[in-house]
Amino acid sequence: MKTIDLATGVPDIESPQSAAAAAVDAIRRGDTRYVGAAGIAPLREAISRALHERGLAYDPSQIMVAAGAKLCVFCVLSALVKPGSNVVVPVPHYGGYRGQVERLGGRLVGLTTTRETGYKLTGAQLRDALDGDTSVVLLNSPANPSGAVYTAEELAALADAVVNHSSAIVLSDEIYSRFVYDGRAAHSIGSLGPEILARTVTIDGVSKAYGMTGWRVGYAAGPKAVIDEARRVHASLCNCASSISQWAAVGALSGTPQDHHDVRRHQELRDLAHAVVGRWRGIRTVKPSGAIYQLIELVPEELGIAQGEELSFFEAWACRARVSIAHNGRFGEPVFGRLTFSIPRPELQEGLGRLSVALEELADTNQLSSGKGTTQ
Numbered sequence: 001m002k003t004i005d006l007a008t009g010v011p012d013i014e015s016p017q018s019a020a021a022a023a024v025d026a027i028r029r030g031d032t033r034y035v036g037a038a039g040i041a042p043l044r045e046a047i048s049r050a051l052h053e054r055g056l057a058y059d060p061s062q063i064m065v066a067a068g069a070k071l072c073v074f075c076v077l078s079a080l081v082k083p084g085s086n087v088v089v090p091v092p093h094y095g096g097y098r099g100q101v102e103r104l105g106g107r108l109v110g111l112t113t114t115r116e117t118g119y120k121l122t123g124a125q126l127r128d129a130l131d132g133d134t135s136v137v138l139l140n141s142p143a144n145p146s147g148a149v150y151t152a153e154e155l156a157a158l159a160d161a162v163v164n165h166s167s168a169i170v171l172s173d174e175i176y177s178r179f180v181y182d183g184r185a186a187h188s189i190g191s192l193g194p195e196i197l198a199r200t201v202t203i204d205g206v207s208k209a210y211g212m213t214g215w216r217v218g219y220a221a222g223p224k225a226v227i228d229e230a231r232r233v234h235a236s237l238c239n240c241a242s243s244i245s246q247w248a249a250v251g252a253l254s255g256t257p258q259d260h261h262d263v264r265r266h267q268e269l270r271d272l273a274h275a276v277v278g279r280w281r282g283i284r285t286v287k288p289s290g291a292i293y294q295l296i297e298l299v300p301e302e303l304g305i306a307q308g309e310e311l312s313f314f315e316a317w318a319c320r321a322r323v324s325i326a327h328n329g330r331f332g333e334p335v336f337g338r339l340t341f342s343i344p345r346p347e348l349q350e351g352l353g354r355l356s357v358a359l360e361e362l363a364d365t366n367q368l369s370s371g372k373g374t375t376q
């Protein structure tokens with residue numbers, strides 16, 4: 001039986017032809033040498049226009065391009081995090097953040113969120129967590145792995161906490177901004193006014209929106225001093241992102257994402273995933289409002305899982321079902337796991353069906369061995 005991959009965070013979208021054509025043109029023209037660490041001007045201009053459409057007034061000089069949003073996050077964190085700095089982030093959070101912050105000698109301060117608030121951080125919670133050591137507040141809406149999408153009011157409460165109660169910079173990772181469902185909008189915290197814009201670095205890229213994860217093009221836009229320092233870090237690490245990929249990104253941005261990215265299809269896949277996962281016993285979740293993931297929160301007492309056994313439960317479950325699940329404590333707490341629903345529908349259906357059966361079997365076995373089950 002072939003293993004079904006519901007772990008990888010790659011959207012089921014082809015790179016646009018406009019990207020491929022622009023890349024081929026760049027190769028034929030010989031645009032194949034180093035470019036500056038900030039990225040090619042036509043791309044930064046296209047990014048600036050795209051950000052303006054989202055209410056974010058960033059000049060091309062405030063934008064840097066690197067090989068993926070993840071590298072942009074690292075360059076910006078390198079500019080802001082000093083040994084001993086705190087970086088505040090809601091839990092569950094994207095698995096890539098912790099390693100980056102800790103590598104820089106910073107401390108990741110995870111703020112617990114629950115299903116009751118849709119796994120979103122509140123303004124009051126953030127205000128209480130901010131102190132003189134907080135250098136960065138990491139936000140990610142639409143969120144990986146919860147699918148949470150903050151409303152403009154919720155973001156305004158967070159912006160108020162940051163502006164009035166700290167000197168921190170918000171790093172707003174908006175890589176899933178094109179994946180929002182049920183007619184919602186993906187608001188950018190930096191669009192809420194000049195004060196918060198001056199304190200926000202917005203991260204995005206072509207990986208998810210344009211199905212271009214392998215081209216490696218992401219960007220950061222923010223206060224010029226922060227971007228200049230992040231660009232220097234980038235120059236010291238790798239000079240520049242691939243010139244060919246940058247031209248491909250120009251090609252992608254010249255089209256509209258709707259031409260090749262069908263939000264309605266994703267919404268239907270989301271509906272399918274949530275309808276199945278929402279019925280599972282011992283699992284808490286929410287209906288994702290955005291991104292491409294269905295969150296799984298284990299309720300250990302309902303599943304007969306002893307403390308510290310969450311990861312082995314995930315492993316046993318994935319192995320029994322022959323379906324890979326993203327987990328490993330990467331999301332801030334070992335109870336959190338994640339399923340990608342952006343795959344062809346028949347595979348998703350088959351994967352979810354296998355996980356349903358395996359969960360029942362495992363939960364029964366656990367309950368019996370812990371003496372809580374019946375012997376019928």
Ligand code: PMP
Pocket residue numbers: 009067068069070071094140144173175205206207208213217218
């Ligand atoms: N941020 C988040 C929240 C992500 O989920 C991912 C990819 N899984 C990234 C950043 C990295 O994006 P890129 O491929 O552009 O480096």
